[in-house]
Amino acid sequence: MVLKNLIHAIVLAATASSVLASGVMAQTVPRRTSNDAIETIPEAFDRAFFNRSGDLYENSSIGRQIEFILNFRGFPDGEIERDAKTTEILYREFFNQQAISDPYLRTPDLANPYNSSLLLNSGIPTPAYTAPIPPAPVPEPPPVVEPPVPEVPEIPRGLY
Numbered sequence: 001m002v003l004k005n006l007i008h009a010i011v012l013a014a015t016a017s018s019v020l021a022s023g024v025m026a027q028t029v030p031r032r033t034s035n036d037a038i039e040t041i042p043e044a045f046d047r048a049f050f051n052r053s054g055d056l057y058e059n060s061s062i063g064r065q066i067e068f069i070l071n072f073r074g075f076p077d078g079e080i081e082r083d084a085k086t087t088e089i090l091y092r093e094f095f096n097q098q099a100i101s102d103p104y105l106r107t108p109d110l111a112n113p114y115n116s117s118l119l120l121n122s123g124i125p126t127p128a129y130t131a132p133i134p135p136a137p138v139p140e141p142p143p144v145v146e147p148p149v150p151e152v153p154e155i156p157r158g159l160y
Helices: 002-024 041-049 062-070 076-100
Strands: none
Touching: 041 076
């Protein structure tokens, strides 16, 4: 009975201290300064791609080989699969931010030379009216002359 009361008192004291401690501690959001480096999109993809599986130099170290053999971090194909899933999630997130979040595209289209003619893009001044150019006459093909067939000498037939 005494042991039971002691355990209840310890649990009550631990709960009270955690509640009071969490209420007292203030958490602030760190603000970005102009000196902080902002992660670019290629850097984010590199970080996601090599997050668990690592790169060639990291994987060829002795410690990493021992981890693979003893299976501390999992098998390499599982690590690559998790990195691929992280990269896919990141790709979908960037695509949603770029295309779906607002009606404006964040990357302009490239200039397309097939929307207009070379005459308009060349910088040559065009007259107000130009007469249509008649089509060129199509020449008739020369007659087909078949080459003569050479005579084949007849081979005598018989028993040899």
